[in-house]
Amino acid sequence: MARVLSGREAGAALNEKNREKVERLKAEGISPCLAIVRVGCEPGDLAYERNAEKRCEKAGVLVQKKIFPREAETKELLSMMEELNQDPSVHGVLLLRPLPDELDEEQIRNALDPKKDVDAMTDLSMSGVFSGRKIGFPPCTAVAVMELLDYYGIDPAGKHAVVIGRSLVFGRPAAMLLLQKNATVSILHSRSRNIRDLTCQADLLLCAAGRAGMVTGEMIREGAVVIDVGINEDAEGNLCGDVVYEDALLKAEAVTPVPGGVGAVTTAVLVSHVIEAAARLCRM
């Protein structure tokens, strides 16, 4: 039976680290603060906001909320970004997206100073992920996977990591972070042929296809570490990942559940980015 890599446990450990770091920063007179910018009242945005707020609160990170009506205009959002860039009491900014179609999302997200870009929404942060240069922060979910591996003492160096999915929000950034840790990396996607040939060679298999039940037992190498990043609903409407969990339990050396896997680390990573941003900005 595979080890279960608990995101709840890894997330709790990171939350505890975050709390300690905030205490140390406060002793230096620095109070890390996240500004959340929301347009309208989409249920998905509200849920993410509540979750981020709760996690920040538990770590001692302040939260400012900037809420705009659904009808807000691009120029209002741009002024807000400028205001937040200039505000020395704000260290990280989370803009809930996607924005309504009427807004110029590209212009708005790039108006943010990358130093405060804790969720990789600016083009410059993405450049940092690609080049390994310290610009902004990588997307939280990709970092959450690295945290989870680190928590369980799994070093990607020299391993063959196979990433299913090439999205800019997970697949490509995760591939870059794994490369930086000296993994050999293969990237598969919807247009790949013979997917199984490569997945069966994976020491580390990261699944972010967004399709329930896509990864079955015969796609998993005996003894692999399987990280399930999918968030789907099964036929009964229950939350599930991309991996047939029972198959992974039998074949893999270790596997993350859904829920309670990578998703349970992501918000802790967001908070850690705010803390790191505060430390970088205030200690400069």
Add this chain to the structure above:
Amino acid sequence: MARVLSGREAGAALNEKNREKVERLKAEGISPCLAIVRVGCEPGDLAYERNAEKRCEKAGVLVQKKIFPREAETKELLSMMEELNQDPSVHGVLLLRPLPDELDEEQIRNALDPKKDVDAMTDLSMSGVFSGRKIGFPPCTAVAVMELLDYYGIDPAGKHAVVIGRSLVFGRPAAMLLLQKNATVSILHSRSRNIRDLTCQADLLLCAAGRAGMVTGEMIREGAVVIDVGINEDAEGNLCGDVVYEDALLKAEAVTPVPGGVGAVTTAVLVSHVIEAAARLCRM
């Protein structure tokens, strides 16, 4: 025997296309112009400059040279970048690098407007390569490989492309361009184990390890397309690639020689970027 993919031939075809495009732009009153910025007189810089100048001239692209003494200061280079950004008669800028250690290369290269960044020196251009967003241009050598494949009718879609080397100047950008063309992509590097396991599965094998003789026959899959990006010297001091050419001729379906392969396309790509930049900037 493998087909020889001639960079000279592919480069000549691109040069001809460039010439035609410049003619069309001139008919619209647009004269594409590349500014070359050089500090000092390094022989490598001079050779690259001469080559770029010659290629531009043949295509009808103007060249402006901005030459600084070895002792130039960062602020002088920054003013020059600003001047070139503002100058509507300049469409592309090539800064010969590396700069002398005394200069703040990071600041200088990022001072350039990505719209004029024809050789991917700014962080924003790198972001564009990673995200596929149209910001700046990808590194010329990575694009040269795509041009070469295109010229010989080799479509990466669905193929397994294996890239040896993870540099920011070639390996990672090439991986991203291949992904955009729907290849399945694996990235190998100096810390990878069992390199041969993966190279032997490659439909497309791109070698940019920078080590003469590194890729031997037993690393090549029967019928693969082998692209040699290495530029090395052999024991006799002759220019050679990473691939044992005779081995590749026997095993591969197609192979690029060194010299006369990818390198022979790179400058034509630089010129095509200047032309494209001129078209984008002047037709806006």
